[in-house]
Structure formats: structure tokens, C-alpha cells
Amino acid sequence: MSIHHARRTFLATCAAGAAWAASPRAFAAPAATNWPRYRDAIVVDACASPGRSGDGDDALDARELADIRAGGVTAINFTVGSVGSYDDDFEKTLRNIAFWDAQLAAHPDVLLKVVRGAQLDDAKRSGRLGIVFGFQDTTMYGENLERFDVFHDLGVRIVQLTYNRRNLVGDGCLEPGNAGLSKFGLELVARMNERNALVDLSHCGQRTTREGILASKHPVAITHSGCAAVTEAPRNKRDEELRLLAERGGVLGIYVMPYLRRQGQVQADDVIRHLEHALDVCGEDHVGIGTDGTTSGVEITAAYRKQFADEIAERARRGIAAPGERADSYTFAPDLNTPTRLERIAVLLSQRGHSDARIEKVLGANFARLFRDVII
Secondary structure, three states: OOOOOHHHHHHHHHEOOOOHHHOOOOOOOOOOOOOOOHHHOOOEEOOEEOOOOOOOOOOOOHHHHHHHHHHOOOEEEEEEEEOOOOOOHHHHHHHHHHHHHHHHHHOOOOEEEOOOOOHHHHHHHHOOEEEEEEEEOOHHHOOOOHHHHHHHHOOEEEEEOOOOOOOOOEOEOOOOOOOOEOHHHHHHHHHHHHOOOEEEOOOEOHHHHHHHHHHOOOOOEEEEEOEOOOOOOOOOEOHHHHHHHHHOOOEEEEOOOHHHOOOOOOOHHHHHHHHHHHHHHHOOOOEEEOOOEEOOOEOOOHHHHHHHHHHHHHHHHHOOOOOOOOOOOOOOOHHHOOOOHHHHHHHHHHHOOOOHHHHHHHHHHHHHHHHHHHOO
């Protein structure tokens, strides 16, 4: 099993390396409607993968590089280490980081490794995609905080404390005990503060989320989640935690996942509903987007459908699947199935009367501010 988030690895493996838009089996991308300020804005996807993201043998191809250029995204938080087992995560994560460092070196005209928030301006000026290395779990640390320093020195700047289940740091959102942060978890948060790494509370349980916000001396992120008040689901956050996040300067990223609705395929209007609720609760300075997707669109083939169903079954078997994961509900919105999905979201917000200034904040200015303030 890859150290990557299993869903992301699977999606990326099946993503279009060929011309996805030309395939009759692909969901149609939305009509080409531009938001006039998009190309001038700082655009941040707080949880995304650049093309295929396999175990170290899926180099970015020409189509994926073209999609990255076309997407107009300034930077992404890219998961280079995720849910796994304590016995092998350290070595696997090191290998994965080495692979992506090689990809960055192979495409310096398209990609830029970001280890300081100020580098977002470099990415924007040069038209490259800034890649911020992140983790979605902390199993690769084991119980050794020195490993945090090892990975930080390799460029990991965003660390999600738990992934759905319990680990040595705290409880994930699927743990019924809801035990919150452990002593080791508090020590990790303190180390992250010392070294200016961004605490990410996506996938965390309610107590872990609240305690993580309060324990951190710096503002924190929930890079990819939804609003429980709109759609009750373990991975969505309650208004209480969202208000606390905003009060302490943090930012919430709304994802494009099945948990934005109770049944059926997630669509763009579900994303807008959650964004608007988050704006009401947190204020326009504390909301962004973290799609939890890929920079390319996804081609729907027979092989994709089968592998997606197999992956859903495997996640359920391993006990890491969240309620709402279904083989008939893909982890992307068909009407946002394009490299320019964030511009499409901007268009939809504009059509609903949101100001250009607010849309720029949601598209990336809020996460850019957080990155600059914390990752220094």
C-alpha cells in the first residue's frame, strides 16, 4: 500500500495522462467561463496532487504538465506522507520525498518547491506551481520527535496530526472515544511551533481539533473539510471549532468530496453551499479551498470504475473509510472536472453576488497569508 492517501494515489493513477477532455468516457468539463481577475490572483489549493502521485515510478507526463500550466494555481499543499503503519512509514516517506524532489528538479520551469511562505510570490511571478510538502498523518514519526526534524529539513511544512483513526498523537474523526491530543501530541505541536511548521487539523476528531487550535501558539489550518451544520459527517467540522479556528487566525479549506452532501454525486453547488456557510461562520478572512483532488481532470473508464470500487472496499476493510464513501459517488465534482476548477468556483461565487475582493481571499489570499505568517 502506498504511503500516499490511498484515495489520492488511486485517483491520480487513473487520471488522464492522455487527452482526458477528448475522451467520450470523461465527464464533460464546465463551459469555459472566465473570472476576469483569476490570472492576477494568488490561487492556493490547500490539498491537491500534481498529476499522478504513485510510489515513485509515475513521473509527470506532458499532459499533466500542460494541465498544471493551464490551471493557473499558484501553490498546493501536496501530501508526501499519509496513513500507513508504524513499521515502514519512515523509510517509505523518505523514498517518496526523494522521488518528488527529483520531479521538482526535472521540471524547474513548471514546479517550485516552497519551504517559506514568501516563496508564493516567486511562484506567482514565474508562473510556476508552488509545491508545499505536507503530511496526512504522523505515523512516520513513530514516537521519535527527532524524525520531525528530519522531515522538516527535507521540506515538510504542513503536518496533519491524525488521519481518521487514533495514532500516538491523538484521535481522528472516526474514533468513538474522541480522546483528543496525547502528551506526545502536545509535544509535537510545540515542536512544530518552534520550527514554523503549519498544524493541519483535517481528519482530526472534535477534541483533537479543538485542542490543536488551543495548543498551537500559531494559527492553524483545516486544509480540507466541510461544514457539519450543512452536512453532518465525521470529516466535517462543527461551527464551534470553525469559530475558534477563525478567532485564532486560522483558515478552513472546503474540499470537493462526497461528504458535502448526504447522498448522490457531489456537485459544484454543494461546494458553494459549504463555502457560503463557512463564510458566514468564520468570516471572509478565514475561508479557502482545499479540493483534495488532482491538478488534472479525471477520465472515467471501465478500469477507473472497477479500481475505484475496489479501493472503496479496501479502505472499508482497513477501517479507514469514512461514512459516505461509496462506489457510486466519485471524489470529485463532474462539473468541476477540469484543471481550471478553482476559476470555475470563482465564477460561481461571482454569479451569487460575492465581491471580487472576497473571492480573491477564498481563492488563495487567505491561505497565502497563513503560509507567510507561519511558514517563515
